[in-house]
Amino acid sequence: MTDRVALFSTNFLAYSQTFIYEEIRHHERYAVEVFCRRRLLPDRFPFAPVHVGGALYPITCRDAGFDARFRAQAFALVHAHFGVGAVYARSFARRHRRPLVVTFHGYDVPLLASPTRFLPQHLRYAILGPRVLRDMTLGLCASSELKALLEAQGVPPEKLRVSRLGVDLERFRPGDRPGDEVRVLMIGRFVEKKGFGFGLEAFAAAARDRPALRLTLIGDGPLGRDLRARAAALGIADRVTFAGSLEPAAVAARLAASHLLLAPSVVDREGNRESGLIVVKEASAAEVVPIGTWHGGIPEIIDDGETGYLVPERDGAALAGRLALLADDPALRARLGRAARAKMLREYDIRARVRALEAQYDEAIALHAAGSAG
Numbered sequence: 001m002t003d004r005v006a007l008f009s010t011n012f013l014a015y016s017q018t019f020i021y022e023e024i025r026h027h028e029r030y031a032v033e034v035f036c037r038r039r040l041l042p043d044r045f046p047f048a049p050v051h052v053g054g055a056l057y058p059i060t061c062r063d064a065g066f067d068a069r070f071r072a073q074a075f076a077l078v079h080a081h082f083g084v085g086a087v088y089a090r091s092f093a094r095r096h097r098r099p100l101v102v103t104f105h106g107y108d109v110p111l112l113a114s115p116t117r118f119l120p121q122h123l124r125y126a127i128l129g130p131r132v133l134r135d136m137t138l139g140l141c142a143s144s145e146l147k148a149l150l151e152a153q154g155v156p157p158e159k160l161r162v163s164r165l166g167v168d169l170e171r172f173r174p175g176d177r178p179g180d181e182v183r184v185l186m187i188g189r190f191v192e193k194k195g196f197g198f199g200l201e202a203f204a205a206a207a208r209d210r211p212a213l214r215l216t217l218i219g220d221g222p223l224g225r226d227l228r229a230r231a232a233a234l235g236i237a238d239r240v241t242f243a244g245s246l247e248p249a250a251v252a253a254r255l256a257a258s259h260l261l262l263a264p265s266v267v268d269r270e271g272n273r274e275s276g277l278i279v280v281k282e283a284s285a286a287e288v289v290p291i292g293t294w295h296g297g298i299p300e301i302i303d304d305g306e307t308g309y310l311v312p313e314r315d316g317a318a319l320a321g322r323l324a325l326l327a328d329d330p331a332l333r334a335r336l337g338r339a340a341r342a343k344m345l346r347e348y349d350i351r352a353r354v355r356a357l358e359a360q361y362d363e364a365i366a367l368h369a370a371g372s373a374g
Contacts, residue, residue: 008089012036083108099368110271142275143297166353172285175256190221195264202319287337
């Protein structure tokens, strides 16, 4: 690795952002140095070097130590994950005349057009986000929908690329599954856009006449108490396990031993949405058949009727129908599961996706050089 990337991640690294960790670990031609506001979970995500900003960095988006590192190291480019993180990265890219690449993942795009952007916690992004869109060299969109949304906000299409995140196909593989149970998973933060309440309702309807069905929720979040109360009210508490937040290896082990994944995502009240939902890719890689919604980037991952099923958002009856169909038909589960893994091998291998990202880095460097020369 001869070229270095200054990667900006506001908090490095929340447990739900394993995809960033996997991406930076699989680079072949570029080495990464991380710049962040806070260092989180270093035992779960060991990485070096990680530079942490000082006390004023969250307020000013400036840090003398960061600038000193930029003067000492000629970074090839600056890459920010999430538009919010790019607010911090933009000033360093401008001062040190480096290309700026921004990956947009979901909530950061609709937020720029939402009235909630003027709330105190989002105000900096409301003010500086349009400058990020103007100044970035390339915007990488985790789904085609996000690209279309950014174009609708006036970003020139030639500055945008769809850049899908990959998964580790060696880590996520099928394993031994019990024949006397049908194990169902929901995985993610307990927040509105995940739609887990609809998943519980669908599971309750399908499980009524199917004693073999068991559901496990992996994750945590502000809606945890509500989801537990909902499971009790639906009379399924004895068949639902709340496993909490698990290490990536433990998630892979649960997937390897399960049959079905529910991903009932919805657009929440603030317009927040999924992009390329990583857990659907991980499940597909493990031959766990996903049932998702026609939402965000999920239809780019699930081929309806071929590698899983898609249903309308907030349609618990349709979700329950597909869950029941798959619970009753092991041969169908096996066929769809094999097709799902084959699609991941073709399109979402983490190594191939990182090589594609590095090609986009090359493009950003060339575009910036051409712009500077002009």
